[in-house]
Amino acid sequence: MLTINVAVLLAIIVVLRLRRRTEARSRFDEKMTVVIVLALGVILAPTDLGQGIASLLGQLVSGVSQAGQ
Structure with a gap:
């Protein structure tokens, strides 16, 4: 039985679409890419990987804001 991780599949689709x-690209094509990226974000958000990325981005933003003061 072959299982496909939906997040991996969406990530591959995003990479292929952005390489064009x-x-x-038409307007519809651009809108579809945005929808796919949003779906990927929603799928990744509750996972450990998503939480790690959110934490990393939070630390990065905090560091940049402190450096700017």
Whole structure:
């Protein structure tokens, strides 16, 4: 039995869509890419990986804001 992790599948789709040339994209194509990226974010958010990324970004933003003061 073959199982496919939906997050991995969406990540692959995002990478393939973003590799295409900008001129070749229609408005619908751009909107679809945004929807797919949002779906990937919703799927990753509750996972350990998603929490780790959120923590890392929080630390990065905190460091940048402290450096700017």
